Amino acid sequence: MKKIHIFAGLLLIGAAVLLVLSSSDLGTYYTFSEAELLEEGRNVKVIGLLSKDKEMVYNPEIDPNRFSFFMTDEEGEERKVVLLSEKPQDFEMSEQLVLTGRFQDGEFVAREMLMKCPSKYQDEEVFVRSES
Amino acid sequence: MNEIQYIGETLWPGQLGHLFIIIGFIASILAVISYFFAEKNRTNKEGKPWLKTGNWAYGVHGISIIGLMGIVFYVMLNRMYEYAYAFNHVSDDLPFKYMFSAFWEGQEGSFMLWMFWHIVLGGVLIWKAGTWKAPVMAVLSLIQVFLNSMILGLYLPFGDGTSKIGINPIVLLRDVQDAPIFANAEYLELISGSGLNILLQNYWMTIHPPTTFLGFAACAIPFCYVVAALWRKDYKSWLKPGLKWGLFAGFTLGTGILMGSAWAYEALTFGGYWAWDPVENMSLVPWLIVIAGIHTNLIAKSTGHSIRATMVFYILSFCLLVYSTYLVRSGILEDTSVHAFTEMGLENQLVLFILFFLGLGFFMFFKRYNQIPTNQSEEDWNSREFWMFIGAMVIVIGSSLITFSTSLPVFNAIIQYFDPLYPSKVVEDPISHYNQHQLWVALLMTVLAAISVYMRYRGTxxxxxxxxxxxxxxxxxxxxxxxxxxxxxxxxxxxxxxxxxxxxxxxxxxxxxxxxxxxxxxxxxxxxxxxxxxxxxxxxxxxxxxxxxKSYISSNVFAQSGLLNGMDDEDLLSNIVLIKGEPMFMRGYIATYTGDHYDGITRTFDIDFVKIDEDAKPLNEFSLSPNVQYDKQFTKIEAANPDIRRRPLEDIFTRIARLPAQQIDLESARQVEDSLQFNTFFLDLGDTTFTSNHFLVLDEIHHRILHPDRDTTSEDDIALSLKMRVHSLDRDTIYTATPGISLRGAFLFRYPEQIDPLNMRIQLSDTLIEALFHSETQLEFNDYEAGRGEVFQYNDFDILFVDVNREPWHPNYEPKDGDIALSAILEVNDRISGERYRTEPVYLIRDGLLTNYKTMVPEAGLHFRFSKIDPNTEKMTFQVAVQPMQTRNLPVKIAENVPRSDFIVLEAIKFExxxxxxxxxxxxxxxxxxxxxxxxxxxxx
Incomplete structure (x- = not known):
């Protein structure tokens, strides 16, 4: 066996070790009730839909890093969410939210949020424009 | 259903474009066949005509696709909204400079751009590739067949329904969208394009996609050479051109990626240049593997080792490139990526594209595996090739780790296809996850990049x-x-x-x-x-x-502590509120939002920064001007553009994270308006009025608008402003307010005054206009006769009739042919105050009927009419009336607890x-x- 093959093999083993070590970074999407039971300090991802009928509060004069709203997760549970950031542009239009964060004092505190907005090429565009 | 005869459509571009698509597709197939037989008959004389046919076919393919691009561009340039691509990507007001950006904004456009570069590079190969021309072009043409199929737009009956092959870029809007408006034969009159996303109206969008797609196209060429070499069983002579194209691919794709991260940093609001986002990752991986391929290619060329590895790397880089296209365009990443992409029904076609070329590459590779020459001598540890190979391995292993984690959504989708209950796996914290293993990869790469340079091939x-x-x-x-x-x-x-x-x-x-x-x-x-x-x-x-x-300087730990219970990680809190004119301490800086100004739809904010040392002594000063862009109708904010202060060792990045609700969009503004509670107060000139939190003194009454927002485009008929001092009960500060109201024709304009520090809004009541000015009927006019240059007296006023103006202007008068219209220039002199005013009442004979238009001098409370002309004496008759000014019981509406409108939410990051x-x-x-x-x-x- 060539030396280079031994080296390459070692590298592959190293990669495998890294992969196994980092597999602890992999998780699943949680629901609110699952996330609430987790140990403190662990961030998880929760998918859900914005509860558009519930109040959304963003008062930058009081705190520019606190935006609260309600989200309904995939099991239909609705909880209050606090996003530690500004209220994003076009938030009301979002269709799906992916939050990263954890429960604190009964609220889901999100550090990060990914929102999916409807495509701008929707059929209704034609209706809207045809009225004017 | 009856066929509708649509009006105003231009149909020839669509028909011609469609023809080009079909010809291009057939020609690419023909090119594959011809080049295939050219290679088969390479050694006999039949090969030459095949090669010639292949070149012709590829040329026809190239002309068709470029012609198609020209037509799509023509349709966009002429705003032919009957075509879906024009409707979706341009609008009437889109400047020409963004036309290219709009062209490749859509999937169809980017496929055409990709093909365009293959055509250009194919031309270079036909010209330069020499003996490798036929097999390499055969593979490249085959790639073009697949890409051309992506824009075919064919519907084939399949099972119960139809299945779509490709999206036609030159399809009519009414053929792809089903909307009631298409029942109208003149629908074209009613629609206008939706335009280019404002985030993409950026010069980076003009240069980044073409560069990246050139890189994409370049990555295909080493792949073509590998397949050609395996096919021809000539494993060594391709290494030279392969290396050149590999370097070209590494250079162009690398430039494209670097441009992308520069764009992300300076124009998009990601707050950085790299975030391990799946879309970013999957553009990096093919490049990394090309780089690995270049290194093994160098080894192979110099020593004969690593030919197999080079082949594998070049095959992988192209297939991963197509895979990244699939990930980006299929919508499968929508839960994990910030880049929004919509699926367009091409997923299956893209999967076929990847599998076909992955299969072709590896089938050929393993079929020939044992024939591929290897250097039997062992690489010595003191040889350059040894460490270079290890380096290439490190790159590929690092890429595999990235690809694995990035592909989790794909694995989830595959497993869920068999087991729908399988919970999706996801990387919980992508940045730390990737950093963790890429750190070691980077470390090895860096060390190897150092020690291998002094080594020599074969350890000579x-x-x-x-x-x-x-x-x-x-x-x-x-x-x-x-x-x-x-x-x-x-x-x-x-x-x-x-x-x-x-x-x-x-x-x-x-x-x-x-x-x-x-x-x-x-x-x-x-x-x-x-x-x-x-x-x-x-x-x-x-x-x-x-x-x-990297640190957020936009956080004031002291001011913000205690706001969030249990929050320890203050680094997380990236935003700070800056109130206009009030300096704010941040980490190491004092920031002051000094003001803002509009330039078209762009609103730019000026923020002064003072860098301070630990004793709060100022070190240096600078200003930054981030802006926001509203949409065309000013109904909402569309984008926030950062401003960056660049210094050799330090960048300060600023972005407007949020504005007060009333300035974000009309809906929020209306909500804020509706929530205000106004109370009406009756003010007397010179007297003090108390509201619940404050008190105010009415100082002056003016007959013009003093408000800075006054619309100066035309004159007001009647205007009124009240100048008042507003005192806060709990503060010492005094604020001056000059709310106003004006009539212009039939329109009432309100100029409310907002005193943000007091959360107060003052607005004149609409009834004030009536209250101040009696209706016409209550005025008592007196007649005066005067000639040019003569003075007559009315109460305390001397009125001089200066001259007649034959081109009169009056807000209510619209000139018409045949009018006899004059105005009299009157100069009014107040004998008591010494003030002088000018006014021009209008005299008009239209269609034999006599009429006149009244004017007034509000400051003096005088009304004038120009009622008669005596042609014999040349004397004019004027009517003058006076009306005492009301100075008591002036109705004013005041709201308190009004949300402030004079602040910005700022995000400021320091990069070193x-x-x-x-x-x-x-x-x-x-x-x-x-x-x-x-x-x-x-x-x-």
């Missing part, structure tokens, strides 16, 4: 330069310790892993610098690799510096050493470019 003469090697490497290693120590004074690296990587980057930089300056001495070919490695080392250094030292990253990236790419140019020229000589 190792004995003679062994001592030199150890001395040079050792010196660099020791020097690096000192430099790392110095760097650590600046970069606050806490973890030992970071310190190690920092050390490695400095070491690699030194070694390669030494090599460049003292060893190669002007040999360009040898210096290109050192330059590329120097750039790489600088990039790693820059990534560490900017990543570790980011220029090492950009400069390093550019130097690395220059190294690649030099290496390519040297090799292209060496062939010519």
């Amino acid at each position: 003469n190792w004995k003679n330069y062994r001592q030199k090697f150890w001395i040079q490497t050792g010196t660099a290693a020791v020097l690096s310790v000192g430099l790392t120590y110095l760097a650590l004074l600046w970069i606050n690296a806490v973890a030992w892993q970071y310190i190690l990587l920092l050390y490695a980057s400095i070491f690699a930089f030194l070694v390669n610098m030494d090599y460049l300056i003292f060893r190669v001495k002007g040999n360009i070919k040898a210096s290109s690799s050192a330059i590329a490695h120097i750039g790489f080392a600088m990039m790693i250094f820059g990534i560490l510096a900017s990543g570790i030292n 050493g980011l220029n090492f990253f950009w400069l390093g990236g550019i130097i690395m790419l220059l190294g690649l470019l030099m290496a390519m140019i040297v090799r292209i020229r060496s062939k010519m000589n």
Whole structure:
């Protein structure tokens, strides 16, 4: 066996070790009730839909890093969410939210949020424009 | 259903475009066949005509696709909204400079752009590829068949329904969208294009996609050479052109990626240049593998080792590139990526595209596996090829780790296809996840980029330069310790892993610098690799510096502490509120939002920064001007553009994170308006009025609008402003307010005044206009006769009839042909106050009827009419009336607890050493470019 093959093999083993070590970074999407039971300090991802009928509060004069709203997760549970950031542009239009964060004092505190907005090429565009 | 005869549509571009698509597709198939037989008959004379046919077919294909692009561009340029692509991507007001951006905004456009570069590079191959022309072009044409199928737009009956093959870029809007408006034959009159997303109206969008797609196209060429070599069973002579194209691909794709991260940093609001986003990852991986391929290709060319590895890497890089296209375009990443992409029903076609070429490449590879020559001698540990190969392995392993984690959504989808209950796996914290393993990859890459430069292929003469090697490497290693120590004074690296990587980057930089300056001495070919490695080392250094030292300066820990219960991580809190004119302490800076101004739809904010030291002494001052862009109708904010202060070692990045609700969009503004509670107060001139929290004194009444927002485009008929002083009950400050109201024709304009520090809004009541000015009927006019230059007296006023104006102007008068219209220029002199006023009442005979238009001098309370002309005496008759001004019981509406409107929510980030990253990236790419140019020229000589 060539030396280079031994080296390459070692590298592959190293990669495998890294992969196994980092597999602890992999998780699943949680629901609110699952996330609430987790140990403190662990961030998880929760998918859900914005509860558009519930109040959304963003008062930058009081705190520019606190935006609260309600989200309904995939099991239909609705909880209050606090996003530690500004209220994003076009938030009301979002269709799906992916939050990263954890429960604190009964609220889901999100550090990060990914929102999916409807495509701008929707059929209704034609209706809207045809009225004017 | 009856066929509707649509009006105003231009149908020939669609028909011609469709013809081009079909011809292009057939020609690409023909090119594949011809080149295939040209290669089959390479050794006999039948091969030549096949090759010629192939070139012709490829040419026809190229002309068709370029013609199609021209037509799509023509349709967009002429705003032919009957075509879906024009409707979706341009609008009437889209400037020409963004026309190209709009062209490749959509999937169809980007496929055409991709094909365009394949056509151009195919042309170069036909011209230059020599004996490799036929097989390489056969493979490239085959790729074009697949790409052309993506824009075919064919519907085939399949099972119960139809299945779609490709999306036609020149399809009519009414053919792809089903909307009631298409029942109207004149629908074209009613629609207008939706335009280009404002985030993409940026010069980066004009240059980044073409560069990236050139890189994409370039990656295909080494792949074509590999397949051609396996097919022809000529495993060595392709290595030379393969290397040139590999370097070209590395240079162009690398440039595209670097441009993308520059765009993300300076125009998009991601707050950085790299975030391990899936879309970013999957553009990086093919490039990394091409780089690995270049290294093994060099080994293979010099020593005969690693031919197989080179082949595998080139096959993989192209297939991963197509895979990244699939990930980006299929919508499968929508839960994990910030880049929004919509699916367009091409997923299956893209999967077929990947599997076909992956299958083709590896089928050929394994079929020929045993024939591929290998160098039986073993690579010595003291040879360059040994460490270069290890380096290439490291790159590929690093890429595999990235690909694995990024592909989780794909694995989830596949497993869920068989087991719908399988819970989706996801990387919980992507940035730390990727950093964790990529740190080791980067460390190995950096170290290998250092030690391999002094080595020689096959370890030739190792004995003679062994001592030199150890001395040079050792010196660099020791020097690096000192430099790392110095760097650590600046970069606050806490973890030992970071310190190690920092050390490695400095070491690699030194070694390669030494090599460049003292060893190669002007040999360009040898210096290109050192330059590329120097750039790489600088990039790693820059990534560490900017990543570790990135800090949000827009946080005032003191002011914000206690607001969030249980929050310990104050770094998370990235935003700060700046109130207009009030300096705010941030980390190491004092920021003041001084004002803002509009330029079209762009609203720019001026923020002054003062850098302070620990004793709050000012060090230096600078200003930044981030802006927001509203949409065309000013109904909402569409985008926020950062402003960056760039200095050699430090960048300050600022972005408007949020504005007061009333300034974000009409809906929020209306909500705020509706929530206000106004109370009406009756003010007397000179007297004090108390509201619940404040009190105010009415000082002056003016008959014009004093408000700065006054619309100056035309004159007001009647205007009124009240000037008042507003006192806060609990503060000492006094504010001046001048709310106003005006009539212009039939329209009432309100100029409310908002006093933000008092959360107060003052607005004049609409009834004030009536209250102040009696209706016409209540006025008592007196008649006066006067000639030109004569003065008559009315109460305390001397009124001089100056002259007649034959081109009269009056807000209520619209000139018409046949009018006899005059106005009299009157000068009014108040004998008591000494004030002078001018006014021009209008006299009009229209269609034999006499009429006149009244004017007034509000300051004096006088009304004038020009009622009669005596043609014999040339005397004019004027009517004058006076009306006493009301100074008591003036109704004013006041709301308190009004949300402030004079603040911004700012995000400010400090990056340090980011220029090492950009400069390093550019130097690395220059190294690649030099290496390519040297090799292209060496062939010519």
